[in-house]
Amino acid sequence: MPPANKRRSAVRSLLRLWPYVLPVRTRVFGAAAVAVVASCLGLVIPLVLKWIVDGPVADRDPAGVWLGGGMLLALGVAEALLFGLRRWLVARPLAGVEAAMRADLYRHLQRLPVSFHDRWASGQLLSRGTTDLMLLRMFLAFPMTFLLVNGVTIIAGFGILLSQRWSLGLVLLAPVLPLVAGCFLFEKKYFKVARRAQDQVGDLTTVVEESVLGIRIIKGFGRHRSQARAFRELTRTLRGTELNKARLLSAIMALITTLPELAIGIALVLGSVQVADGDLSAGTLVAFLSTALALRWPVESIGFLLAISNDAASAADRFFEVMDEKPAAAGDAAPRQRTKSLPAQQAGMSFDGVVFRYPDAPPDTPATIEGVDLHIRHGETMALVGATGSGKTTLTALVPRLYEPTSGRITLDGRDITAMPREELRELVAVAFEEPTLFSASAGENVLMGAASAEEHDLLRALDVAQASFVHDLPDGHATQVGEQGLSLSGGQRQRLALARAIVGRPRFLVLDDPLSALDVHTEALVEAALRRVLAETTALVVAHRPSTVLLADRVALLSGGRIAAVGTHDELLHGNAEYRELMSGAEAQEQEAISR
Structure with a gap:
């Protein structure tokens, strides 16, 4: 305080x-x-x-x-x-x-x-x-x-x-x-x-x-x-x-x-x-x-x-x-006619010279995100990979404007997100965080928070994609109260509900921050198989640590020290970038160890 x-x-x-x-x-x-x-x-x-x-x-x-x-x-x-x-x-x-x-x-x-x-x-x-x-x-x-x-x-x-x-x-x-x-x-x-x-x-x-x-x-x-x-x-x-x-x-x-x-x-x-x-x-x-x-x-x-x-x-x-604290009002009341679409080849999600420094950070410390330039084509899934502390979670938080970039801009289909009303932005972009947060409500209500207009069939579809069928076995089905913070559920169950919440509204843009980290390898494989259908219909940025999650993406971006160090397919980076190869070899070893258990 x-x-x-x-x-x-x-x-x-x-x-x-x-x-x-x-x-x-x-x-x-x-x-x-x-x-x-x-x-x-x-x-x-x-x-x-x-x-x-x-x-x-x-x-x-x-x-x-x-x-x-x-x-x-x-x-x-x-x-x-x-x-x-x-x-x-x-x-x-x-x-x-x-x-x-x-x-x-x-x-x-x-x-x-x-x-x-x-x-x-x-x-x-x-x-x-x-x-x-x-x-x-x-x-x-x-x-x-x-x-x-x-x-x-x-x-x-x-x-x-x-x-x-x-x-x-x-x-x-x-x-x-x-x-x-x-x-x-x-x-x-x-x-x-x-x-x-x-x-x-x-x-x-x-x-x-x-x-x-x-x-x-x-x-x-x-x-x-x-x-x-x-x-x-x-x-x-x-x-x-x-x-x-x-x-x-x-x-x-x-x-x-x-x-x-x-x-x-x-x-x-x-x-x-x-x-x-x-x-x-x-x-x-x-x-x-x-x-x-x-x-x-x-x-x-x-x-x-x-x-x-x-x-x-x-x-x-x-x-x-x-x-008296001022909300970040930029774009809240911006008239829609001020925004304009860029050419079709520039559609998708773009980061142009994005810099971010936390407001409370001392002025002499380096920025968390330093000059990121990245373009995710329309309908493409981009995996974001990097060492711990490289700024992956911070970068994904900039897309729904949970934080405001210090400089640079982020565009969705050519529209600057700071020129969009927040309500419109958050209808376009859905997020799932690594640490899922659930509320003192039913399992179904927690999922439907992801889209105000979603109906019963959307809920059932989202639960199916997220491999959250355990909900149907609860005492009252998806009407079962999950309790404060969802602590009556396991970590993997909470994460699957959070993923279902992100995809229930069929968002145009999807931001997933390592959404499968709490799942066992076998459940992860089932979720990934169903998730491929969802990713085919949206433009997605996915923070990934496991090679199996990286393989969901069309291309991979390597974030190092707050900058994009390399962009390419998994195979290209695996053979042409030593840092990426080292990250993936360590992650693959951990994954194999988990399977052997």
Whole structure:
């Protein structure tokens, strides 16, 4: 994961949520207005108490006391109903805001290039889509409203206090400056700690996810204790950060609670002296103290609201860190009329001066792919052969634009792939990777992900070509759920389903990255025999390590050090290129050894 950004303004971070709040602004503002009215009703209660004490109580009027009690009850019920109305107003729309943000995040993650996902830990992304969005919903539902409500309440309350007895009101205003200074320091420190805690939650989520997905490795190598130690260490670090947050919050809460309580105590003593001297009525003192006590919650909640707001601001920063990442948009909206076909003899797949360097690679390191020029004729199958680390997988990943070339261009039937809408490109090109990925769905659904328009007969054909007839023997046939990552299947079974997924849509261009590596020799022979029919109908680039796979191709390209070192038929390269001969002799020896077993 990239390093955390430097601290930014919490207000500025939270204001970025406005486009998501905009559609529900009427209900949110309505809820805030209702809460302000409800809070201000609470300030009317001390005025009614003043009237009761100075009026019916002083005059010994029971009827007036009952009337005053009824007024207090009505005000209390109205306040409770208004606060209930506020919650009803915001509950549904803010749940919709959270859902919209989560949908946008997921959609954006699908559009970001593979290089982004190479850099970011999956746990960090997961925590942004779950924990962080929950914090933002909590902020929108409570602190955002009550920072306004409590601010209005405090201003109105102090106006009432000063109007009742300005000298006592000034006593209660005395703690304002130290409270403002304390809140400023608290906000400055808490923001950093909150961000650190959320990043650590992401790290912890990554460890948990990796441990669950890699449970077979952990158990197979007896590494559960070391994994548990790593988990405990991260948990201990997160615990320390959370305790730091708690210390900061307890310090500000102590300050916010102590200073106003001290001021109220002093005002009570001074007010009692003034009542004893006859300078102040008892009802006014009761009203004054009741108003001061009514302001306790708005004042004391400042620390709590600031803490949640800073948590939310940090969560907003983490959310927009991902959303601010720019997808590789070249060609996404390119008008189709801008592309033009080249002459028929240039149809097929062409690499013209293609250079690729990974975005995170140091500038002084050589490019992974360095000036590749290669033409695969229409309907031809080209095998791509090279030593480990020569750049074969990287080159194949450039065709469907999982990565963008640093320079040069790739064309399909004469059309530059960067000028094609991605949706069109990925309808033309199908891929099968060496490491097959399956999803928590049925076997049939995993295969049909390769073509949106494929039907039942296409599925059955693809399973037949990929020699995946084992699917029919599963409990529910191709409707059987294969589980997360397809771990209920063997490696060879997963690879055959991945191959079926690549060919189910009869693609015009096919890119296969060593798709048969997990198959035994006998199954491989069956798959190759069926695959020949598919390759005859498409233009294909096949990464190959075994001589038997190379023989599927019309021609072979030797990739060495990121460059195409030689192109020719298998026999031509075997007799005319020492590097190719060495690669094939080693692969053939391994293949013969596998057969003998």
